Structures are given as structure tokens and as C-alpha cells.
Amino acid sequence: MLDIKFIRENEEIVRAAIAKRRYDFNLGRLLEADEARRGLLQEVENLRAEQNKGSVSFDEAQLASLRLLKEKLQKKEAELKKTEEEFEELMLQVPNIPDPTVPEGKSEEDNVEIRRWAPTPEGRGPDWNVGRDKIPIFSFKIKDHFTLMQKLGLADTERGAKVSGFRGYFLKNDGALLSFALWRFALDYMLQKGFTPFIAPALVKENIFVKTGKLPQFREDIYATEDGLFLAPSAEVPMMGYHEGEILSEDELPKKYAAFSPCYRREAGSYGKDTKGLYRLHEFMKVEQIVLCKAEHQESVRWHEELTRYSEEMVQALGLPYRVVASCAGDLPFGFVKMYDIEAWIPSEKRYRETHSSSMVHDFQTRRLKIRYKSQDGKIRFAHSLNNTAIATPRILQSLLENHQKEDGSVEIPEALRKYIGKDVIA
């Protein structure tokens, strides 16, 4: 949610933001509702002031006139309430302002590649090289991750479906161990960057979902339970809820959290997509980076670049070719100011696919969650928030296994993970 004052004073900026996003919203209607609301508010407040002044008297004549005043007030209050409801509803539909650096465009196709990275071929043996376009070249016929996993006994999706339904899976043997290794690797990396480790609940109350902007908008993508709790699609939800309603002090900022949690997504509307393999799942695990920082644009920008860099360094340590893509305005989620996706190279599909998503949110989320801090000058401000994936499993396994496969179907473990899994090769 944006600040209505900001909208009033910067109508053109908001209008331009809506246009840049190719979003459909009637800003004029909001501004009219705001004006109507403020007019009525003034009337109601004047009536209340009158009432407050008169309410110490006890003689009959005055009581009678106060009764009349009350009636008048109640009518106005009802009118005000109606107007305020309309206003609130419209406010929730105003998207965040994209950063000026966010590329123009209407869909995923217009997202802009910012940079590419690939490991150097040194020490990788003669059957692996990397082209000028940073895309790996294998000298043998590669297998896709799913084939590799089945041959190596790392996953069982048949029994997964039997037990857990569509998109269900079991990870087993080195598939399970590799997942633990990745979580711990990511967590250790984040610890070294000064993040506080968390295990976050996946069962989260409805009001937190509402305040984080997930409900009701994404209702059909979220699992509900019989107890009115919902399953979080990301630790972002419980972690943003963590400080809900609090006033922090400036010197405790930035808050840097690395939160592990299971994640649940119904993936409604993607029924035909990615049905083979472990890319799109209803249940997965993730270590998420969360930052709450001071309400300054430059501070947000700095953290956004920083969080993105952390993920890149982890992907680099895993030896995976990747690119960073800036989401264009048309593809930028409603509440975000800017977003980078990290996409890892998938050799079997000859394309990059999203493994990380790094978002800059400004105070859009914290305003609804009332996460504030008292700054040095005594002012209370809404903190800025950011989030980014540290590691998501099993998704990352797709790129990891495929890029490190050998001709014989074995998979070499990247150096960075060896101490966590205790072996060099999965064979």
C-alpha cells in the first residue's frame, strides 16, 4: 500500500507508474473518493467537537438538543464509513512505483538480462567447456536432471504421487543428503554475512497473509487449513509477520534474517507446466533472505544489490552458469519497486530458468504491517523491506545435477558442498 499523501502530492508519478506497468486503475476515482472522505471527515469531526463540548450539562432542554445532534452525527458517520470503505478498497489497488531503472515492457519476454556468469573450464576435464556466450558445452550427450536422479536413486516421484498426489515426490539417498548439504551451505553463507538464522513457521494466520498482500489476491494459489490457518508459500510471509505492529529503534536496523521453511504453492493455473521433474512443486524447502532497513531509497538500493550479490556468490560457489534478469515493468509484481531474478542454466532445456528472486519493496508491505522504527530525529517511519532467495530445493538440483554430470551418469559434487555431504561424487 502506498501513502495517500504521496499519491495526492505526486499524482503524475503514480499515473506514470500505472501506465508503465500497463496496469488498469482509475486514479481519478481514488482521488475523488479521498476528497469526499476528507470532506465528510471534517464534518463529522466538527459535530463530535460540538458534542464533546455539550456533554457536561444536565438540563432537559439541552439534553434534547444533544439528542438531535447525536442523530445528525450518526447519519454523517454512516456516510463517512461508506466513503471510507470505498477509499480503502481503491487504495489496495494502487501498485507500487517501479524504480526508474526498471525496464519498459509488458511481459516476461521484455525482461532484460543484466549480466551472465559461467564457471571457468579449468579443472573440469576435457568433456566440458564454456562458450563465449557463457553457455556450457558438453562433449557428450547429456541427461536431464530427472533421468539422472532416477538412475542415481535420488528421487521417487511415482511413489511421491501415490502418497502425496500430483507433483508429489520423495527425495532419498544422496538426493536427501544433497538437500541437507545445500540448506546448511546456504545458511552458513548467510551467517557469515551477519544474518540471523531462523526456522520459520509455515502455518500462518490469515491476518498476516492479508497484511503481506497475499490474501485475498492470491487466494487460489494458497493452501488453506481447516483451522483457518494458511500454508505459507515462502518464509517471507512469517518473517514479515515477525515484526508486525512493532516500532523498532533505528540502531537495531538493518535486521538481516536467513529463514528456513517449507513452502507450499498450489500452482493453480499451471496444470500442464513442468510436470516432469522437480522444478514446479507444491511443497519445497527454502532458505530465504529478509532485510528490514532504514526508509531511504539509497539504502534499499544498496541492500537490493547486496542481497542479489549474495545469491550470485552462492550460485557461483556451486559452479552453476546463470544470468541476472531485471523484471520489466509489465512483469513486475504489484507491490515491488524492482526485482531481479537469478536464472540458472538448464543444459537439457537449453535455457535459463529462475532459481532466485530478489525483490525491493520499499515501505509498501511494512505500511500495512505497521513495521516502523524511530529514527535519530525522533520521527517514526515505516521500515523498508527486501527479500531474496538464498537457496530453494529441490529446484536448484535441476541445474546442479545437470551441470555437474559426467558422461557415465555420475555427478560431481561442487567443492563448496563436499564438506556438507562428505563425498566428491554421486554415482
Place this chain on the structure above:
RNA sequence: GGAGGCGUGGCUGAGUGGUUGAAAGCGCCGCUCUCGAAAAGCGGUAUGCCGGAAACGGCAUCGGAGGUUCGAAUCCUCCCGCCUCCGCCA
């Protein structure tokens, strides 16, 4: 699952229909004292919205939403949250 209790400012905690936005204490900030610090003393210290260039003024807020009343932290209804005991339990 059964029984009961409780939600007041940053915290502890008074307050049961009429200047109560709310006593007191703690904490925090400023000043005095001091070479400095501590202690002590004095003063200040909620948030949101609306209007205003500002000073300032108005309104709201005692878990939330309704209701009763001229008037509600205080009475009524519903909801939410928390806690204790018993039962069950990784």
C-alpha cells in the same frame, strides 16, 4: 477435547458511566550538580488522521467490530489473541 482466567501507553500496573489520553513506578531524553561518571534534583516523554507555511487547533485510539447512552477504558453482544489446570501427545 474439558474447566477457568486475562487483554490499559516502550514496560510494570491503577482506574468500573462525566475535563481520564488515562494515576504511580520503571525505562528513555534534556538540564542542574561533577574534572568526568554514578547518585540525586528539576523538566519532558503515545500513536494515527484532518486542517495549517508554521505556531497551533480539531478528531480518534485503553485487543478488534458493533450496540446502549447526551456522554463508555468502564455496561451489553460478537470476534480475535494470550494464559493456567486436566486429558492426549512427537
